[in-house]
Every structure is written in structure tokens, then in C-alpha cells.
Amino acid sequence: MDSNPQTLPVNMTPDELGRIITRQEKLFVLDVRNETEFKDWKIEGQALEIINIPYFDLLDSVEPALNRIPAGERLLVVCAKEGSSRFIAERIAEAGRSEVHYLEGGMKRWGEHLVPVKAGDLKNGGEVYQFNRLGKGCLSYMIVSDGEAVVVDAARMAQPYIDFARERGIRIQHVVDTHLHADHISGGRELAGRTGASYFLPPQDADEVVFSYLPLTEGRDIRIGHTDVRPIYSPGHTLGSTTLLVDDRYLLTGDILFVASIGRPDLAGKAEDWVGDLRNTLYGLYSGLPEELIVLPAHFGTVAEMDRTGAVSAKLGDLYRQNPGLKLEDEQTFRQTVTEHLPPQPHAYREIRQTNMGKISPDEETQREMETGPNRCAVHD
Ligand SMILES: [Fe+2]
Structure with missing residues (x-):
């Protein structure tokens, strides 16, 4: 040598x-x-x-x-x-x-590395941080106001959020999952357990969940510091999928709406049942919201969706002009596109859901293997 x-x-x-x-x-x-x-x-x-x-x-x-x-x-x-x-x-x-x-x-x-970037400011002081899991295309969030934080759709690895908060003197008060995930193992429960935060999950997705949680329900806002996080029921990706409106400015859409595509409704084998819900959410509920809202999704499809700071976001109004998934007004076209253009199921999605329900507890190496590969939450155009 x-x-x-x-x-x-x-x-x-x-x-x-x-x-x-x-x-x-x-x-x-x-x-x-x-x-x-x-x-x-x-x-x-x-x-x-x-x-x-x-x-x-x-x-x-x-x-x-x-x-x-x-x-x-x-x-x-x-x-x-x-x-x-x-x-x-x-x-x-x-x-x-x-x-x-x-x-x-x-x-x-x-596949486990998270890159935190600031995605925006809050009206009364505070910030929205986006944690980009670049290797998988997953996005999670920490919303901070007056030293308190809520973490949304946490990745399996709880430590990066704990370190990030500790370095800045932030207390994680609440942890939320916008739906029961099938593409990645949620770190929400572990993060809540380790920080003493409360853990929220939409009750419609929690039928089979075997641990205690607080229901993420419309009408029950979550407050951190000077900021309100408002749950809006928006089914379609799953029955319980819930959108979060933060500070009347940011719309955390979970796996319902992405920057360049829309969510898929099939991960529990319910594509036919949920496609109508998805359509109502995208073409009924969301289309009635202010155009200026900044959409912060739980996934990105390609790196082209990132801006120069590494953040993935878009104005809701722009998405109605540019996102092909929002140009399928006709019900039949929508139904066809959404059910026929589904990518393959994520690896081990059944086991991932069972883990997220607390029904099985694989060891860390098994969990890592279950998560290997890209996310497949979006409908392909
Ligand atoms: Fe999902």
C-alpha cells in the first residue's frame, strides 16, 4: 500500500x-x-x-x-x-x-441522519425547525415558542431532537404524530417518554394501539409558549390523518399533501375506501384555506424540492397552480390516478405499523432493517 x-x-x-x-x-x-x-x-x-x-x-x-x-x-x-x-x-x-x-x-x-434547518419564524417570537432525514426523504418538525417545543412526526431516533433542544435550552412539552405511520417507525413515544412530554395521536388511527396517548382532535389546540397549534381533521392518507395549523401561518400537512405530489391512501389496504376522503381533504378542506399558508409536509419526493437552505416548503396557493396532484378536479380522473399510480409498498410496512401501535417491539437492529429504503408515501405522477 x-x-x-x-x-x-x-x-x-x-x-x-x-x-x-x-x-x-x-x-x-x-x-x-x-x-x-x-x-x-x-x-x-x-x-x-x-x-x-x-x-x-x-x-x-x-x-x-x-x-x-x-x-x-x-x-x-x-x-x-x-x-x-x-x-x-x-x-x-x-x-x-x-x-x-x-x-x-x-x-x-x-439512513438515520437528520439535518435540522430553520423553516420559519413565529409571530410572537419563536421558530419552526424542519428536521430533514435526507437519506429517507422524511421531514419532521420542532416548533419552539418561549423555550417550549412541540415535536411533530419524529423519526425513530429520539436523540437528535433531545440534543437539539438541550443545546438551546428548549423543553420538549408535546410530541405529536399526524397519523399512524407505515413508512417509518415513530420515535414519538420514546421521545415523549424520555422528555416527560405528552404524546398525541389521532384517535381514528389508534384503534389497535396498546399504549396510552392523548387524542389529537380538532377543537383541542395544543399550546406551547405564545403559540397555538390547531389540529384540523383531514382524512385520506389514513382515516385519522390530521393537519396542524401553526400560528395561523404554517400548515403541517403530514402525508396528505407534499410539495410536488400528494399522499397515497392505501397503506392499510384501504385505497378504495380512503380515496374519497383524500379527495375531500385536498379539493374541499385545503382549497378553502388561505393561499398564503406555508405548507410543511412530512416527506419530500426528490431533492429538487429543497431550497438553498435545505428546507422543503411551499405556499399553498402555489401548490394549487403547480402540483399535478391538485389538478385532478374530475372525480373519476382523481380516483383512477390515485389508485393506479401507486408505488410499491414500503418494506415491512405491516411490521412498522404494528411497532407504531406498540403491538410488537423489535430490537434496534431489526427496526433499522425494517426501515431500510426510501419512503413511499406519495402517489407517483
Ligand atoms: Fe405516512
């Missing part, structure tokens, strides 16, 4: 990769996982170019990779856990390439 330290590959942390993606910086990625894993789920970024050459095809020689990696560009090699990418990165560096990195913790850690 070349002993010149300049040719050794350098680790890149998920944090650094998150910064590169949110700032839309250039990066060339070589993913050495097998083709099936790559096709199912990969790193995405606006200024990012990515190729897949499986590890076993590079074991004898990295020549096939060298031919395809542009010289002089920052390179990141990734694999599932780190080991293989580190090995390949070393061979590439030895071959004389500079700026070679491998991803610390591999896709396993990338």
Missing part, C-alpha cells in the same frame, strides 16, 4: 455529506453495493453524480471505476456499512486519485 498520507482516502461524516447536499455542492459518488440495493435506494443530491459498480467487480482491480470517475472531482465511495467502501477508496487513492472519501458508517448511518 502506498504510504504517502496524501493518497490515503479520508472519511466523510454524514454531517458533511448533509451539508454538501443542502448547499447543492458538486460531488461524484461511487456506490459499491449490489445492483438491487442500489436501484432500491441511493444517495440523492441536486449537484451529485452517482454510479454503481458492485464491490466484487472491483476487488481485483479498480480500473473499471477509474475509467468512469472524472479526474479532479471530489469522490465519495459508499457501501452498506463502511468497510467495503473504505477498501475501494484506498485502492482508488493508491491509483493516484486525490480527494477520495468514504462514507463513515455507510448507508446504514446515512
Whole structure:
């Protein structure tokens, strides 16, 4: 092995990769996982170019990779856990390439990494933070007013929210799930347990839930500091799906409405039953709300939905002009589009729902595996 330290590959942390993606910086990625894993789920970024050459095809020689990696560009090699990418990165560096990195913790850690960005201010002081789980396309929120916070649709990992709050002297008072999630394991209950916060869930989604919770119900506002969080019943993605109106300005739409698409109504096998609810929510309830409201969804479809700060948001009025899912006025067209353009079910969605109901308690490694892959909450156009 070349002993010149300049040719050794350098680790890149998920944090650094998150910064590169949110700032839309250039990066060339070589993913050495097998083709099936790559096709199912990969790193995405606006200024990012990515190729897949499986590890076993590079074991004898990295020549096939060298031919395809542009010289002089920052390179990141990734694999599932780190080991293989580190090995390949070393061979590439030895071959004389500079700026070679491998991803610390591999896709396993990338899938769990959260990037907090400020998504807006509140009228009487306070902020809305969006936590972007870049590796999965999941968005969660911490709304802060006068040192108190409510966390919405928390990811499985509770620690990043606890650390973020502690560093800023914020007390997490309430934790809310806008619906019973099927694409990711909710960290809501754990977060509430560890911080002493109350945990809210829509009662219509909680039939089979085996733990105690507070009902997230229209007419029962949640107050933090000087700010009101108003639940609005908006079924369609699930029977209980509930939208949150924050400060009369921000509309947390959960998995009902995204920036470039709309939610899917089928995750409990109820596509036919819920498609009418979804239509009423999008074309009845939401279309009657002020155009100026800022939509903050629970997912994004592609990195193109992020602005230069890394935040994903849009004005409700703009979405009625641009989002294809909001241009399906005709009931038959809507019904057809929503039931026929469904992406595959997320991995292990049945087990994820059961975990979120408290009926099963898989260990951490199993939970991690259950969540592997992208979110599939949206209807494809
Ligand atoms: Fe969902």
C-alpha cells in the first residue's frame, strides 16, 4: 500500500455529506453495493453524480471505476456499512486519485441522519425547525415558542431532537404524530417518554394501539409558549390523518399533501375506501384555506424540492397552480390516478405499523432493517 498520507482516502461524516447536499455542492459518488440495493435506494443530491459498480467487480482491480470517475472531482465511495467502501477508496487513492472519501458508517448511518434547518419564524417570537432525514426523504418538525417545543412526526431516533433542544435550552412539552405511520417507525413515544412530554395521536388511527396517548382532535389546540397549534381533521392518507395549523401561518400537512405530489391512501389496504376522503381533504378542506399558508409536509419526493437552505416548503396557493396532484378536479380522473399510480409498498410496512401501535417491539437492529429504503408515501405522477 502506498504510504504517502496524501493518497490515503479520508472519511466523510454524514454531517458533511448533509451539508454538501443542502448547499447543492458538486460531488461524484461511487456506490459499491449490489445492483438491487442500489436501484432500491441511493444517495440523492441536486449537484451529485452517482454510479454503481458492485464491490466484487472491483476487488481485483479498480480500473473499471477509474475509467468512469472524472479526474479532479471530489469522490465519495459508499457501501452498506463502511468497510467495503473504505477498501475501494484506498485502492482508488493508491491509483493516484486525490480527494477520495468514504462514507463513515455507510448507508446504514446515512439512513438515520437528520439535518435540522430553520423553516420559519413565529409571530410572537419563536421558530419552526424542519428536521430533514435526507437519506429517507422524511421531514419532521420542532416548533419552539418561549423555550417550549412541540415535536411533530419524529423519526425513530429520539436523540437528535433531545440534543437539539438541550443545546438551546428548549423543553420538549408535546410530541405529536399526524397519523399512524407505515413508512417509518415513530420515535414519538420514546421521545415523549424520555422528555416527560405528552404524546398525541389521532384517535381514528389508534384503534389497535396498546399504549396510552392523548387524542389529537380538532377543537383541542395544543399550546406551547405564545403559540397555538390547531389540529384540523383531514382524512385520506389514513382515516385519522390530521393537519396542524401553526400560528395561523404554517400548515403541517403530514402525508396528505407534499410539495410536488400528494399522499397515497392505501397503506392499510384501504385505497378504495380512503380515496374519497383524500379527495375531500385536498379539493374541499385545503382549497378553502388561505393561499398564503406555508405548507410543511412530512416527506419530500426528490431533492429538487429543497431550497438553498435545505428546507422543503411551499405556499399553498402555489401548490394549487403547480402540483399535478391538485389538478385532478374530475372525480373519476382523481380516483383512477390515485389508485393506479401507486408505488410499491414500503418494506415491512405491516411490521412498522404494528411497532407504531406498540403491538410488537423489535430490537434496534431489526427496526433499522425494517426501515431500510426510501419512503413511499406519495402517489407517483
Ligand atoms: Fe405516512
